[in-house]
Amino acid sequence: MKKSDNFSRRRFIQAGGAVLAGGAVGATPATATAAESGDSAQPAAPALHKLLRKAAIPAARGARAVVVGGGWSGLTMAKYLKRFNPGFDVILIDRQSAFVSFPVSNAWLADQVTLEFLSHSFFEAANNHGYLFMQATVLGFDRETRRVYTERGYVEYDYLVLAPGIEYDYSRIGVDDTVAQNLLFHRYPGGFVTSSELLTIKQKIHRFNGGTFVLTVPNGDYRCSAAPYERACMVAAVFKRRRIRAKVLLLDMNSEITIKKAGFTRAFEQLYGDFIQYLPSSEISSVDIEGRNIATEFDEYPFDDAIIYPPVRASSLLEEAGIDNPLDPQKAANTDPFRYHLVDDERVYVTGDSRAQPFSKGGHTAHSEAQYVAEVIAAHARGFEVRWRSPQTMCFSAVDIEPLRAMSIITYYKFDKHSGLFAFDRTHLMDKWDTQGGQASLAWAEGMYRDMFYL
Amino acid sequence: MKITRNLCRGLVIAIAVICSPPAATAEPIRVVLEFVPDIDNGRRSFEICARCHLPEAWGNDDGTYPQLAGQHVNVLMKQLLDIRSGRRDNPTMQPFVQQRTIGGYQNLADVVAYISTLPMNPAHARGPWPPDSPEYLEGKRLYSQHCAGCHGAMGEGNNELSYPRLQGQHYEYMARQARLARDRLRQVAPSMTSLIVSLSVDDFDQALNYVSYLPLPAGDLAPDADWRNPDFQ
Numbered sequence: 001m002k003k004s005d006n007f008s009r010r011r012f013i014q015a016g017g018a019v020l021a022g023g024a025v026g027a028t029p030a031t032a033t034a035a036e037s038g039d040s041a042q043p044a045a046p047a048l049h050k051l052l053r054k055a056a057i058p059a060a061r062g063a064r065a066v067v068v069g070g071g072w073s074g075l076t077m078a079k080y081l082k083r084f085n086p087g088f089d090v091i092l093i094d095r096q097s098a099f100v101s102f103p104v105s106n107a108w109l110a111d112q113v114t115l116e117f118l119s120h121s122f123f124e125a126a127n128n129h130g131y132l133f134m135q136a137t138v139l140g141f142d143r144e145t146r147r148v149y150t151e152r153g154y155v156e157y158d159y160l161v162l163a164p165g166i167e168y169d170y171s172r173i174g175v176d177d178t179v180a181q182n183l184l185f186h187r188y189p190g191g192f193v194t195s196s197e198l199l200t201i202k203q204k205i206h207r208f209n210g211g212t213f214v215l216t217v218p219n220g221d222y223r224c225s226a227a228p229y230e231r232a233c234m235v236a237a238v239f240k241r242r243r244i245r246a247k248v249l250l251l252d253m254n255s256e257i258t259i260k261k262a263g264f265t266r267a268f269e270q271l272y273g274d275f276i277q278y279l280p281s282s283e284i285s286s287v288d289i290e291g292r293n294i295a296t297e298f299d300e301y302p303f304d305d306a307i308i309y310p311p312v313r314a315s316s317l318l319e320e321a322g323i324d325n326p327l328d329p330q331k332a333a334n335t336d337p338f339r340y341h342l343v344d345d346e347r348v349y350v351t352g353d354s355r356a357q358p359f360s361k362g363g364h365t366a367h368s369e370a371q372y373v374a375e376v377i378a379a380h381a382r383g384f385e386v387r388w389r390s391p392q393t394m395c396f397s398a399v400d401i402e403p404l405r406a407m408s409i410i411t412y413y414k415f416d417k418h419s420g421l422f423a424f425d426r427t428h429l430m431d432k433w434d435t436q437g438g439q440a441s442l443a444w445a446e447g448m449y450r451d452m453f454y455l
Numbered sequence: 456m457k458i459t460r461n462l463c464r465g466l467v468i469a470i471a472v473i474c475s476p477p478a479a480t481a482e483p484i485r486v487v488l489e490f491v492p493d494i495d496n497g498r499r500s501f502e503i504c505a506r507c508h509l510p511e512a513w514g515n516d517d518g519t520y521p522q523l524a525g526q527h528v529n530v531l532m533k534q535l536l537d538i539r540s541g542r543r544d545n546p547t548m549q550p551f552v553q554q555r556t557i558g559g560y561q562n563l564a565d566v567v568a569y570i571s572t573l574p575m576n577p578a579h580a581r582g583p584w585p586p587d588s589p590e591y592l593e594g595k596r597l598y599s600q601h602c603a604g605c606h607g608a609m610g611e612g613n614n615e616l617s618y619p620r621l622q623g624q625h626y627e628y629m630a631r632q633a634r635l636a637r638d639r640l641r642q643v644a645p646s647m648t649s650l651i652v653s654l655s656v657d658d659f660d661q662a663l664n665y666v667s668y669l670p671l672p673a674g675d676l677a678p679d680a681d682w683r684n685p686d687f688q
Contacts, residue, residue: 083640368519387517387627389515389517389518389519390517392519394506394507408506410506410507410509412515426509428505428506428509428510430502430505430506436502436503437506439503439555439556440503440506440551440556442550443550443551443553443556444547444550444551446550447546447547447548447549447550447551448547450546450547450549450550451546451547454546455541455544455546455549
């Protein structure tokens with residue numbers, strides 16, 4: 001007993017320090033390295049005893065499943081864990097007090113849905129689905145004692161599901177200094193991690209007085225592959241409606257539009273010819289925050305305002321816990337590709353956008369995947385296995401407003417035994433954007449919210 | 456090879472049960488409405504379904520989506536109305552089948568008529584026990600005794616009585632639905648509820664395994680599994 005307390009205290013100081021320096025679960029930008037964190041943990045030491053007591057929650061009734069991260073994966077996971085195994089005592093932990101949907105938020109930027117449509121209560125979800133929500137920041141976890149540490153104390157688990165999502169990796173656009181990373185994050189947020197970013201972006205585009213407005217598309221396996229292109233359309237639609245002389249400069253780090261290319265190209269040309277300038281193969285090498293200038297290897301792009309979406313990586317919670325795959329540049333966890341648990345621990349699972357598998361990152365993928373993984377965990381607790389099934393990626397993209405017009409794609413994955421890799425399976429693209437697509441995109445979002453929060 | 460579609464000339468029946476919430480003691484009022492389907496309009500409305508169900512409406516062998524092609528119109532209509540009203544719990548599909556998204560009863564009738572004309576997946580997913588295995592034979596016995604009376608000896612179902620056609624349905628889908636019904640997560644007809652109480656999970660799996668091997672009329676099938684719906688090419 002004593003021994004494990006000491007053990008967890010030591011581990012905690014190591015893991016917690018890094019988080020205190022950098023932020024929280026899914027902290028943005030990527031947190032400081034372990035070497036830096038040792039020093040910065042010192043001033044917080046007096047408060048540590050608070051963190052090492054048991055959290056004030058009811059005693060577990062049944063095997064406890066703790067879900068870290070209340071995004072699309074975690075919310076779906078918590079609901080379906082309880083549904084597939086009503087004996088589970090399920091706790092969902094998220095550092096935010098309310099949920100704001102990132103899917104469909106681009107349509108909100110252009111006033112096509114309300115903030116109320118996107119906003120939902122974690123309490124509501126927990127009450128409706130029979131689990132407990134705990135608003136807290138996860139600082140680390142100890143797999144030996146099976147404890148998750150938060151600033152509100154620790155929680156013991158029988159199963160731990162980590163769905164902490166992504167962080168921005170500014171080092172991949174040449175911004176290495178952590179202070180500069182934070183400044184860049186606050187001034188020109190990418191809009192893919194925290195809701196304050198979204199609110200800031202909406203202010204930016206509705207107050208813009210004209211000139212050059214830069215948007216960037218990251219490379220690598222980034223969250224919501226179509227969203228940066230969709231956002232360019234929505235920003236341009238707002239500028240068009242406001243009749244301002246503005247140019248949307250879309251700097252794509254990829255060599256071409258990564259998804260729904262024909263549909264987006266048609267929208268750029270037919271709807272926003274006077275507004276959007278699309279520049280592929282724009283590998284960003286540095287950003288001058290004060291001077292408002294983005295540099296690529298060959299060119300410089302001065303801007304008046306910007307939304308800078310850098311490449312992403314898995315939450316540093318995984319790296320700090322030492323469960324990441326060191327060969328993965330995006331620092332995802334080292335997990336079983338079909339069952340999602342750590343290769344050496346069937347009690348700890350990693351899902352959602354910090355997963356190791358190369359499935360398209362986004363809400364729908366996370367939602368369909370979490371239903372399957374919840375079934376895997378429920379079955380594990382009862383001593384049997386369920387057959388692997390592919391997540392699906394459903395992705396709507398709005399391109400025009402008043403009325404809302406959108407296109408969609410749905411795709412499945414298969415495991416190719418020959419190459420040992422996952423590949424796309426059946427895909428159905430409907431890239432003729434129209435009002436039916438716009439209606440369908442809202443019906444889709446509504447259905448997802450119903451599932452995660454209400455029914 | 457030419458595909459002959461069974462052009463649906465019949466009527467699609469929508470049954471709406473109207474309950475006004477305050478009068479809890481009042482008997483529900485049953486309104487039977489009949490619609491002559493317009494298949495062309497159904498094809499247009501089906502675009503909204505195809506975004507998820509795909510243009511062939513063949514479902515997935517892992518059971519996440521059912522095969523809808525070839526299903527009886529009245530069965531499809533009953534499911535649509537149950538999902539629309541919330542009687543059948545399907546939160547993600549529910550908004551798609553509301554008036555504001557897919558339209559009124561006529562549009563629903565049109566879309567189910569269109570779906571019922573689609574050729575079926577010739578390679579639907581079968582159960583784990585091949586013909587003549589002990590589990591298959593036990594499933595055959597159970598099916599004849601408990602299921603064939605309503606769903607038909609060949610799993611052909613009954614359009615008039617809204618009994619689903621089971622032949623050609625993915626095994627995993629049927630097994631999953633049976634489990635949902637057992638766990639009271641899906642409402643089913645009273646006769647099915649009593650069957651779920653009297654038969655075990657294994658009994659159900661074996662009976663459904665047998666159904667999944669029942670042959671389909673060749674005229675109902677697409678020529679091969681690579682067939683793609685020309686209406687969406």
